[in-house]
Amino acid sequence: MEAGVRMKIxxxxxxxxxxxxxxxxxxxxxxxxxxxxxxxxALAAAAEFKPDAILLDVMMPGQSGLALYREARSLPGLAGxxxxxxxxxxASKGNGAGKPxxxxxxxxxxxxxxxxxxxxxxxxxMLGPLLAFRKKGGADG
Amino acid sequence: MADISKLVEAHLFDQAPFMVxxxxxxxxxxxxxxxxxxxxxxxxxxxxxxxxxGSGAPCQLCLASKTIADGKTRACDDQLKTAGAYGHFVVxxxxxxxxxxxxxxxxxxxxxxxxxxxxxxxxxxxxxxRVPCYVTVLDREFRVVRANKRMKETFGPSIxxxxxxxxxxxxxxxxxxxxxxxxxxxxEHSSTMAGINAANEETHYVVTSSPLSWEESPDGRRPxxxxxxxxxxxxxxxxxxxxxxxxxxAAVGQTVAGLAHGIKNVLMGLEGGVYVMNSxxxxxxxxxxxRGSEMLTRNVEKISSLVKNLLSFSKGGAFTVRMTGINEVxxxxxxxxxxxxxxxxxxxxxxxxADIAPAPMDAEGIHACIANLVSxxxxxxxxxxxxxxxxxxxxxxKLGAIIVEVSDNGVGMDYEVKRKLFTTFFTxxxxxxxxxxxxxxxxxxxxxxGIIEVDSEPGKGTAFRAVFQRERLPKVTxxxxxxxxxxxxxxxxx
Numbered sequence: 001m002e003a004g005v006r007m008k009i010x011x012x013x014x015x016x017x018x019x020x021x022x023x024x025x026x027x028x029x030x031x032x033x034x035x036x037x038x039x040x041x042a043l044a045a046a047a048e049f050k051p052d053a054i055l056l057d058v059m060m061p062g063q064s065g066l067a068l069y070r071e072a073r074s075l076p077g078l079a080g081x082x083x084x085x086x087x088x089x090x091a092s093k094g095n096g097a098g099k100p101x102x103x104x105x106x107x108x109x110x111x112x113x114x115x116x117x118x119x120x121x122x123x124x125x126m127l128g129p130l131l132a133f134r135k136k137g138g139a140d141g
Numbered sequence: 142m143a144d145i146s147k148l149v150e151a152h153l154f155d156q157a158p159f160m161v162x163x164x165x166x167x168x169x170x171x172x173x174x175x176x177x178x179x180x181x182x183x184x185x186x187x188x189x190x191x192x193x194x195g196s197g198a199p200c201q202l203c204l205a206s207k208t209i210a211d212g213k214t215r216a217c218d219d220q221l222k223t224a225g226a227y228g229h230f231v232v233x234x235x236x237x238x239x240x241x242x243x244x245x246x247x248x249x250x251x252x253x254x255x256x257x258x259x260x261x262x263x264x265x266x267x268x269x270x271r272v273p274c275y276v277t278v279l280d281r282e283f284r285v286v287r288a289n290k291r292m293k294e295t296f297g298p299s300i301x302x303x304x305x306x307x308x309x310x311x312x313x314x315x316x317x318x319x320x321x322x323x324x325x326x327x328x329e330h331s332s333t334m335a336g337i338n339a340a341n342e343e344t345h346y347v348v349t350s351s352p353l354s355w356e357e358s359p360d361g362r363r364p365x366x367x368x369x370x371x372x373x374x375x376x377x378x379x380x381x382x383x384x385x386x387x388x389x390x391a392a393v394g395q396t397v398a399g400l401a402h403g404i405k406n407v408l409m410g411l412e413g414g415v416y417v418m419n420s421x422x423x424x425x426x427x428x429x430x431x432r433g434s435e436m437l438t439r440n441v442e443k444i445s446s447l448v449k450n451l452l453s454f455s456k457g458g459a460f461t462v463r464m465t466g467i468n469e470v471x472x473x474x475x476x477x478x479x480x481x482x483x484x485x486x487x488x489x490x491x492x493x494x495a496d497i498a499p500a501p502m503d504a505e506g507i508h509a510c511i512a513n514l515v516s517x518x519x520x521x522x523x524x525x526x527x528x529x530x531x532x533x534x535x536x537x538x539k540l541g542a543i544i545v546e547v548s549d550n551g552v553g554m555d556y557e558v559k560r561k562l563f564t565t566f567f568t569x570x571x572x573x574x575x576x577x578x579x580x581x582x583x584x585x586x587x588x589x590x591g592i593i594e595v596d597s598e599p600g601k602g603t604a605f606r607a608v609f610q611r612e613r614l615p616k617v618t619x620x621x622x623x624x625x626x627x628x629x630x631x632x633x634x635x
Contacts, residue, residue, distance in 0.1 A: 021413020117409035
């Protein structure tokens with residue numbers, strides 16, 4: 001990663017240990033990471049932090065990640081930010097042969113989907129190309 | 142002699158106690174007696190179908206035409222138009238003679254009125270024998286004086302025996318007996334029962350008893366005979382049992398899916414702990430090593446608490462059902478949590494309906510079930526920023542269902558969270574909980590044939606309701622039967 005252009009990642013998960021883990025891994029790999037464990041505070045954090053990508057746990061107590069995702073997609077400032085779902089459920093039913101999970105959840109497709117437990121390698125290999133594309137295509141943003 | 146027979150013929154025709162008419166081969170009425178005219182009105186110049194049916198053409202199944210064709214005498218039941226309305230008659234048509242004569246051959250048409258009592262008796266006979274129920278008439282000694290065919294086929298000969306000897310193969314009367322109630326108050330009564338049929342199989346039925354006839358006694362008028370009608374519901378009971386078993390199996394499947402989801406979270410916590418610790422070692426940052434080690438400790442604890450809960454979860458088989466007062470159990474839970482809730486600034490209140498009769502339940506399981514809901518409600522309140530926090534336990538009984546409601550004014554839940562509530566391993570306790578509580582709660586409710594309902598609104602609060610239909614509750618287990626307290630639930634005598 002080039003010096004001075006640290007990409008910003010917002011991690012939203014109600015499990016503090018998962019937030020700690022992902023933030024540490026991201027920081028270790030040259031990202032600027034911030035964690036939120038309360039879904040209700042995630043939108044405000046996103047507006048203030050202006051992340052380049054959001055890692056979002058889709059099932060949290062109180063307000064679910066899905067509701068948060070729907071709201072983020074409808075807000076002009078946040079709608080363009082790539083979102084990667086973190087979930088204990090696989091991305092699709094029937095070992096990948098079934099319909100994608102988000103169609104069942106009735107939300108637009110996210111930019112990525114990571115099945116828990118998430119390894120650092122799988123996280124980085126998903127984030128890398130996604131942000132490279134954003135850097136090229138989103139030079140204005 | 143000839144004069145006398147003419148006189149007899151003339152008088153007999155008019156004085157016959159039934160309706161007589163003579164028809165020609167075109168079915169026109171040529172002659173009719175006085176009773177015929179009184180019943181059907183003026184017949185002159187009309188055909189039988191015009192007079193009886195108001196129709197221009199002969200009836201579809203015209204007996205008269207058939208008799209004209211083959212000379213055979215015929216009879217049938219028919220509805221005929223009289224001066225007032227349609228009436229029920231038995232009609233006979235026979236050949237009178239006169240073949241070859243103009244208008245011949247002639248027919249003699251006779252009809253008798255079927256009166257209402259006869260018709261009702263016929264209907265009752267059909268109903269008694271053909272209705273898809275076991276029907277018996279019982280005297281005041283509970284002896285069967287009449288029984289229909291279906292009763293005999295299923296339970297064997299019963300005349301002269303007492304009803305409980307036939308239905309239950311037992312020598313004493315039932316504790317809850319609709320027939321005894323009908324003899325006592327003269328009103329209709331109903332009850333769901335189980336008996337043993339002639340093939341020695343368990344048979345379930347719904348019994349209705351009604352007074353059949355009355356007698357005078359020193360204490361006034363009282364039913365002399367009672368009619369008992371029982372509808373067989375054995376196949377429905379079987380289906381219901383199969384459905385319950387299927388629901389239980391489905392619950393096991395969902396629980397396993399929920400477990401897998403929950404274990405993944407813990408696994409990720411463990412993986413995270415290892416990563417953070419290694420990262421600290423690599424960078425020589427002791428605070429990171431410390432944080433990683435704490436993460437490991439926390440998630441190992443979570444795993445062990447999960448395993449402990451799983452063991453209690455799998456203990457499902459050891460189920461002790463005895464007659465249990467739901468209010469006592471709910472009150473125990475209230476007392477258990479009140480002090481801790483008060484410390485967290487939460488008011489706990491209870492509202493218990495006084496008229497809930499004891500029901501066959503596993504008291505320990507129900508206690509765990511309510512306690513889990515209360516514990517969740519307290520957590521939901523603690524996560525809320527509201528100043529006045531409240532958790533309440535309410536019991537009630539509606540339409541044969543015992544309801545325990547635990548409500549709070551805590552954070553509430555949105556649609557997706559509600560939807561995944563019982564299929565996910567859900568924890569509102571951050572690092573503290575395993576999220577097994579709700580799964581366990583639902584499992585216990587299902588073991589009692591019950592369901593858990595949820596109403597929740599984000600920011601407003603949540604109400605969980607455990608609903609137990611009395612009819613679906615388990616049977617008192619054998620080892621607990623001796624120590625049962627209180628009466629049986631109404632209408633479930635067996």
